[in-house]
Amino acid sequence: MVRGTRLVVGVALASAALLAVAFALAWNPEIKAIARPAADSFDRALVAEGEGLARLGSCAGCHTADPARPLAGGRALATPFGAVFATNITPDVETGIGAWSREAFGRAMRRGIARNGEHLYAAFPYDHFTHVSDGELDALYAWLMTRRPIAGRAPATHLDGVFGFRPLVAAWNLLHLNEGPLPADPAQSSDWNRGRALAEGLAHCGGCHTPRDSLGAEDKARAYDGALTDGWYAPPLNGRSPAVRPWTTDRLSVYLRTGLSPAHAAAAGPMGEVTRALSEARDEDVHAIAVYFASLMSQAPAARLDQAEPIDRQALAAQTYPEAATLFAGACAVCHEPGAPMMQQGRPPLAWGTPLQADNAHNAVRTIMEGLTSPAGLIWPTMPSFADLLDDHQLRELTAYLRTRFTDKPPWPDIGDAVLQARQGEAR
Ligand code: HEC
Ligand code: HEC
Ligand code: HEC
Incomplete structure (x- = not known):
């Protein structure tokens, strides 16, 4: 009994301490606004370095909703607690980060705190960006401040229930934020x-x-x-x-x-x-x-165990999924059948791709539905979208056929869910 009580008191005290620390951390001062630094006040080489780093960080990927307004924000990022909108990070003074000093920018990247002192949600990956070095933050700041300022505020983020209360992020940080650059591992190159x-x-x-x-x-x-x-x-x-x-x-x-x-x-x-x-x-x-x-x-x-010889169990697959075998011959073989012109260009056989080897069917289903646009710098037949050409039953059969024909792994149990989810994503 006594031991149990002690434990309860101990846990209560520890939780109270954690809360107190979290509240102390939850409050952060505003950092004073500055006049937007002149674009020519930044070293050109530093700006160029920042550009490469911004590509690595996919800043534009999340912060651009409309390609004509790069970095102006507005893109919604789905989280289990609701959508978080990426903000405008162009150097516009009113609606972007034009009035942010290097210090304010560094605090946002290292600790996830906006210039006004508010906590940012971790949909902004500051728990990763915290590891970026000071010199690289200088370069990123120089690059951002020399972009074209674009006016426009992103929609405000309102998360569900308690998650709408930003100071709670401080408790999250206490548990998950490992601030600052990672120490090098001397055993590695x-x-x-x-x-x-x-x-x-x-x-x-x-x-x-x-x-x-x-x-x-x-x-x-x-x-x-x-x-x-x-x-x-x-x-x-x-x-x-x-x-x-x-x-x-x-x-x-x-x-x-x-x-x-x-x-x-x-x-x-x-x-x-x-x-x-x-x-x-x-x-x-x-x-x-x-x-x-x-x-x-x-x-x-x-x-x-390198499977350099691609698996192709065509007869077994055709026997198990005869309808899908016909579909494949009509819609897919022109590109994917061994010996097809596309395959003769040195493209990988379907058997080598992880989409068919993984534990779930999501990527196979999504790829068939959406097709594939040409990756950087390559001219090739792109894969057309089959979302409107195949019904759900055909999609399920075809996906099961691919798994059986091009891998030696057990059938996927969840193809129906994957198709359903992909259709729901399409409707959104
Ligand atoms: C995975 C998506 C994602 C990526 C990648 C990303 N951001 Fe963000 N960023 C966000 C979101 C979402 C917010 C807003 C968070 C919020 O409202 O709590 C944000 C906020 C910010 C803020 C705070 C701005 C403000 O108005 O409060 C800065 C600064 C920022 N990002 C810079 C960057 C930089 C620099 C990069 C690239 C190195 C980058 N972000 C990459 C999603 C992203
Ligand atoms: C016009 C050519 C073309 C047609 C038709 C086509 N694909 Fe593709 N498919 C591609 C290209 C290109 C890729 C990218 C990978 C590559 O180059 O091998 C790809 C990739 C895939 C992938 C991803 C796995 C991987 O190896 O990259 C799957 C799965 C796939 N196709 C299935 C199908 C199915 C099923 C059909 C018929 C419904 C089909 N494709 C029809 C061109 C095509
Ligand atoms: C925005 C989400 C996202 C980010 C960020 C991301 N990946 Fe991926 N990655 C994926 C998805 C989804 C796939 C599966 C794509 C497919 O099937 O064609 C993938 C596939 C891969 C693959 C292929 C694996 C295989 O066995 O076929 C590699 C390698 C990879 N990613 C490496 C990386 C590296 C390295 C980074 C960081 C520089 C990274 N990814 C960042 C989502 C992401």
Whole structure:
């Protein structure tokens, strides 16, 4: 009894202490507005460096809703608690960050606090950007302040229930924010360390590839285990990678820069956007990221068992899904059948792509429905969208057929859900 009471008192005291600390941290002073710095007051080389870094960080990806108004915000980011709108980060003084000093910008990137002292939501990946070095923050600031100012306020964010109360973010930060640059690991090469700093920091790869806990924070114990993001599946990038061909440094470099790995597949959906941004980042930075992930994936099954001979169980698949076999012959074979002109250009067979090898059908279904636009710098037949040409039943059958024909893995149990979710996403 006594011990139980003590425990309860102890827990209550600890919670009260946590709350007190959180409240102390929740309050942050406003940082004084400044007159917008003149564009020519920034060093050109610094601005150019900032541009490359902004590509790595996909700043424009989230902060642009209308391509004619780059960085002016307004794009809605879905979270389990409601939509968070990306703000205007052009140097407009009234509605953007034109009045933000370097100090105010640095505090936002390192600690997720706006110039007026308000907490920002972690849909803005400051839990990653906190690892960016001071010199790189200088460069990013110089780049942002020399963009074209565009007036226009993004819609206000109103999250559900208690999550609408921004000071609560302070408690989240207490648990999840590991502030400042990461210490280098002396056991690893300088490329590896640079790659890790970029991947964990600016490029925030874990933002999609790491599963989140119930409060929306990345679960570091399951770093890069793979996660659903906006109806797509960002597959594992560690020893759990389901790829059937090894992801080497060279293959990763090519994939991240061009959006296509000839030994795997093309980058579809959100990853297509990431690779388009990376195609404009600096070569050595993308190479470093590739070194880091090649090392994380060096224990994956494919590293031991490279399936260089693509699986093709055509007879079995046709027998199991006769209707889908006819569909495939009519709609897909012209590009994907072994020996088709497209395949003769050195495109990867469907058997090598992770979409068919992963534990769920989301990426296969989404790719068939949406098709694929041409990745950076490549001219090729693009894959048309089949969303309006195939009904739900045909989509399910065709997806099951691909899994059986081009992999030796068990059938997916969840194709129906994946199709349903993709149709709902389409309707939104
Ligand atoms: C994954 C999407 C995403 C990416 C990538 C992203 N941001 Fe943001 N950012 C947001 C969202 C959402 C907000 C608003 C958060 C809120 O309202 O609480 C925001 C807010 C900000 C703010 C605060 C502005 C204000 O008005 O309060 C700054 C500064 C900022 N971002 C800079 C950047 C920079 C620089 C980059 C690239 C290095 C970047 N962001 C990349 C989503 C993103
Ligand atoms: C906005 C979400 C998002 C971000 C950020 C992101 N990824 Fe991805 N990634 C995905 C999705 C979704 C896929 C699956 C795409 C497909 O099937 O074509 C993917 C696929 C990949 C693949 C292919 C894996 C395989 O086995 O086929 C690699 C490699 C990869 N990402 C690396 C990265 C790296 C490195 C970063 C950081 C620079 C990154 N990703 C950032 C969403 C993201
Ligand atoms: C006009 C050519 C074309 C047609 C027709 C086509 N595709 Fe594709 N498909 C592509 C291209 C290009 C890619 C990107 C990967 C590549 O280059 O190999 C792709 C990628 C895919 C992927 C992603 C996995 C991977 O290896 O990249 C799947 C799954 C897929 N196609 C299924 C289908 C199915 C099913 C059909 C028929 C309903 C179909 N495709 C019809 C051109 C086509």
